[in-house]
Amino acid sequence: MTEFFQFLFSGLTVGAIYALIALGFSLIYNASHLINFAQGEFVMIGGMATVFFAAAGIELPLAAVLAVLLAVVVAVAIERLGIAPAKGTSAVGLIIITIGAAILIRGLAGIVWDRNFHSLPPISGEEPLVIMGATLLPQSLWIFGVTAVIALLLWFFFAKTLWGKAMMATAYNPLAAQLVGIDTRKVVLVSFALAGALGALAGVLITPLAPTHFQVGVMLGLKGFAAAIVGGLGSGLGAIVGGLVIGIAEAMAAGYLSSAYKDAVAFVIILLFLVLWPSGLFGLRGIERV
Amino acid sequence: MRRLLGSHHGGLVLLVLAILLMPLGFPNSFYFDVAINVGIAAIVCIGLNLLIGYAGQISLGHAGFFGIGAYASAILTSTHGWPPLLALLAGILLSGGIAFAVARPILALKGHYLAMATLGLGIIISIVLSQEVALTGGPDGMPVDPLTLFGFEISGTWSWYWLVGGTLVLVTWLALNLVDSPIGRALRAVHSSEIAARVCGVDTTAYKVLVFVVSAVIASLAGSLFAHFSGWLTPDEADFLRSIQFVTMVVLGGMASTFGAIVGAALLTALPQFLTVFQNYEHVMLGLVMVLTMIFMPRGLVPTLALRFFGDRS
Amino acid sequence: MSLLLVERLTRSFGGVRAVQDLSFAIPEGGIHSIIGPNGAGKTTLFNMISGVLRPTRGTIRFRGENIAGLPPERLAARGISRTFQNLQIFFNMSVLENVLLGGHLGLDRNVWRALFRLPRLRAAERRARAEAEALLERVGLAEWSDAPADSLPYGALKRLEIARALAARPELLLLDEPAAGCNEKETREIETLLKSLVADGMTIVLVEHDMRLVMNVSDHIIVLDHGRMLAEGRAEEVRENPAVIEAYLGQAAVAGGHAP
Numbered sequence A: 001m002t003e004f005f006q007f008l009f010s011g012l013t014v015g016a017i018y019a020l021i022a023l024g025f026s027l028i029y030n031a032s033h034l035i036n037f038a039q040g041e042f043v044m045i046g047g048m049a050t051v052f053f054a055a056a057g058i059e060l061p062l063a064a065v066l067a068v069l070l071a072v073v074v075a076v077a078i079e080r081l082g083i084a085p086a087k088g089t090s091a092v093g094l095i096i097i098t099i100g101a102a103i104l105i106r107g108l109a110g111i112v113w114d115r116n117f118h119s120l121p122p123i124s125g126e127e128p129l130v131i132m133g134a135t136l137l138p139q140s141l142w143i144f145g146v147t148a149v150i151a152l153l154l155w156f157f158f159a160k161t162l163w164g165k166a167m168m169a170t171a172y173n174p175l176a177a178q179l180v181g182i183d184t185r186k187v188v189l190v191s192f193a194l195a196g197a198l199g200a201l202a203g204v205l206i207t208p209l210a211p212t213h214f215q216v217g218v219m220l221g222l223k224g225f226a227a228a229i230v231g232g233l234g235s236g237l238g239a240i241v242g243g244l245v246i247g248i249a250e251a252m253a254a255g256y257l258s259s260a261y262k263d264a265v266a267f268v269i270i271l272l273f274l275v276l277w278p279s280g281l282f283g284l285r286g287i288e289r290v
Numbered sequence B: 001m002r003r004l005l006g007s008h009h010g011g012l013v014l015l016v017l018a019i020l021l022m023p024l025g026f027p028n029s030f031y032f033d034v035a036i037n038v039g040i041a042a043i044v045c046i047g048l049n050l051l052i053g054y055a056g057q058i059s060l061g062h063a064g065f066f067g068i069g070a071y072a073s074a075i076l077t078s079t080h081g082w083p084p085l086l087a088l089l090a091g092i093l094l095s096g097g098i099a100f101a102v103a104r105p106i107l108a109l110k111g112h113y114l115a116m117a118t119l120g121l122g123i124i125i126s127i128v129l130s131q132e133v134a135l136t137g138g139p140d141g142m143p144v145d146p147l148t149l150f151g152f153e154i155s156g157t158w159s160w161y162w163l164v165g166g167t168l169v170l171v172t173w174l175a176l177n178l179v180d181s182p183i184g185r186a187l188r189a190v191h192s193s194e195i196a197a198r199v200c201g202v203d204t205t206a207y208k209v210l211v212f213v214v215s216a217v218i219a220s221l222a223g224s225l226f227a228h229f230s231g232w233l234t235p236d237e238a239d240f241l242r243s244i245q246f247v248t249m250v251v252l253g254g255m256a257s258t259f260g261a262i263v264g265a266a267l268l269t270a271l272p273q274f275l276t277v278f279q280n281y282e283h284v285m286l287g288l289v290m291v292l293t294m295i296f297m298p299r300g301l302v303p304t305l306a307l308r309f310f311g312d313r314s
Numbered sequence C: 001m002s003l004l005l006v007e008r009l010t011r012s013f014g015g016v017r018a019v020q021d022l023s024f025a026i027p028e029g030g031i032h033s034i035i036g037p038n039g040a041g042k043t044t045l046f047n048m049i050s051g052v053l054r055p056t057r058g059t060i061r062f063r064g065e066n067i068a069g070l071p072p073e074r075l076a077a078r079g080i081s082r083t084f085q086n087l088q089i090f091f092n093m094s095v096l097e098n099v100l101l102g103g104h105l106g107l108d109r110n111v112w113r114a115l116f117r118l119p120r121l122r123a124a125e126r127r128a129r130a131e132a133e134a135l136l137e138r139v140g141l142a143e144w145s146d147a148p149a150d151s152l153p154y155g156a157l158k159r160l161e162i163a164r165a166l167a168a169r170p171e172l173l174l175l176d177e178p179a180a181g182c183n184e185k186e187t188r189e190i191e192t193l194l195k196s197l198v199a200d201g202m203t204i205v206l207v208e209h210d211m212r213l214v215m216n217v218s219d220h221i222i223v224l225d226h227g228r229m230l231a232e233g234r235a236e237e238v239r240e241n242p243a244v245i246e247a248y249l250g251q252a253a254v255a256g257g258h259a260p
């Protein structure tokens, strides 16, 4: 049983990270019906930039804030320089643009920073809590807490503020939203900025537990996308539940089955969901599937 | 010129001439190596272009089939002593079989969902290849026996050059034939309007499955050739980045253009070998090519140039 | 026996009943028009007959067999062809190739013969090309044959869709507003074409807003409104039906209110 809880804690921790990434996918998807394959790079930027800002002598909290801002700038640049000029491009074309942007960012990170693994100190020490015989690191609590707060803030933003409502309107019907005077271009831009911030935050939080590297974005991004699909693309609650489901499934598979195939779990789940349950757990809209 | 490039045989003659004459300008065997790698990538891209360019169905996982072919050849010949040709055919059967098994549910998806599903498939294949260490040698890779065909060992750059060149010409000819047939038109119809295609009697699902299997089989064939040619095989050949490279070659050369696929494969394979910027900044250059092509030249090189110089819109 | 027998056909979209409880019969041969204001359910009806949409309820009998819910490719094989109100041209092909695709089911679809371009396939392709050229001639697009489809003007595309539908040698041809957006001359050409097709024994169901065309060619008219049948009969009967006049006048009044 101790073992089970140990796996559960590590699954929940990484699952909360996937949830933050999945929220970014869903935000952008809602605003522009686009899958941003560069989402994982925001996570990499969050970790790597914090490491290098700190190395340059900046206080760690400030370094983290700057890293998040950097990811926001990069996200906005992707939208402005890559997505906006390609208006009218096919779905395949947009996929290639965002993948291209991801590879470009990765390449730049490898050059501007380096190609080594880096870690960060945990926010409040490494003294683990022991629950049901299993250990839980304080960093995990930080991750749960931040993810919960973000989830609440996003809920408040979308349910209670004018800007959030405008973004929801755009998600449901972009044309109608435009007609009632919502600047849908700005909505897309804001959603990219938010997604960049969420991704980078995930990167800052996970780096003390799993070292960062210029290529960590690939897998983290894809797993975040798996989480978004499982939860139902575009659903906020779905992103969080999906993230936890993927995280726990991965941890259990690694613990009980084979750690070699840990990375495959998310992709098997994604294939099963896409084929059997494409709208996901909480997806409202039907999938493009004539 | 336009007729020459536009018509079936004209383009093929140009390709044959290029393959025959290029060695005259090759100063050393490094150039042959590059040309052979170009040919292998071009074979994959011709198949992938049938899927992406003609039928309009994206795949972000075709390196998986390339890897299955490569490892089938490597494992069956080196570990089990099969004749290479038989191993190659086994790879084709395995790739084709997997492609056939997954095609129906996966190709019912569209756009981003299809991209994600094919990506997942490709990644699962590459994870299996790098985790089954006993079978594949894992991430460090495994050696591959030389290729023998009908008792002759293919060794040395010249024989490899002619073998890959000949295969490329054959695959190009088959692809051109397929495109210019009722089947090729059905594929293009699927791309343009599935509803209209179905109303015209096209069983769109059957054609998507067909083209997915054909492109997987071609990738597998190229993978087998690659394994024997390089003599050492690592799972990198089947990974996500490799899949993306293949797609980028197709897009850069020009979707729905068989010769475009060859040009795209040639550029993205040869440039990193000859330009040091490309070598040092591989990711940056690849990413830039992808983004800039889609924004400024969404039709790709060959169709764009054909339109500019010959007014050829097809 | 009727060629097409529609019984209590219904299709809803969420709360909207686009077609409700509709029954009618189309005998073999002749031109049968379906008219009605925008949103009356004409296109939805075509979508169900051609298999593009599944009916919510009801049956569609073609030569006596219930075909409701069969996929479009199966219905194409049974001899039902259609055109689309919103053009569905294959813009990635030439004009001729569009027509060739229309005749897909009659062509050699063997993969091996296609890959190796065997003589049998080449011969079949030559015959198909000749037939497609003849069809293009018939709709007046002969000189466009090798042009890319996306270079054609709108009116020509409408006729290209007809040629593509004809290439399947259908027994039942469904035309959804073939004259929409066509000028006077093009409309007269379509009229002539329809009459010549009927003379060859084809059965045509026509949805059209150009009343002169409808009145000139129709053997039988069905009037739809809000998904239900409002009237049915020969052209002159329908023209003088008070309910029809009201449905149309009502719409004209609304349209007039928005006119500049």
Ligand SMILES: Nc1ncnc2c1ncn2[C@@H]1O[C@H](COP(=O)(O)OP(=O)(O)O)[C@@H](O)[C@H]1O
Binding pocket: C013, C016, C017, C018, C036, C037, C038, C039, C040, C041, C042, C043, C044, C045
């Ligand atoms: N795919 C659809 N989804 C939702 N509503 C539809 C759809 N197709 C048609 N409708 C609705 O059904 C009604 C009939 O439409 P349609 O068949 O296109 O009419 P018509 O062709 O006579 O103008 C309209 O109210 C239309 O808005």
Ligand SMILES: [Mg+2]
Binding pocket: C042, C043, C044, C085
């Ligand atoms: Mg209509």
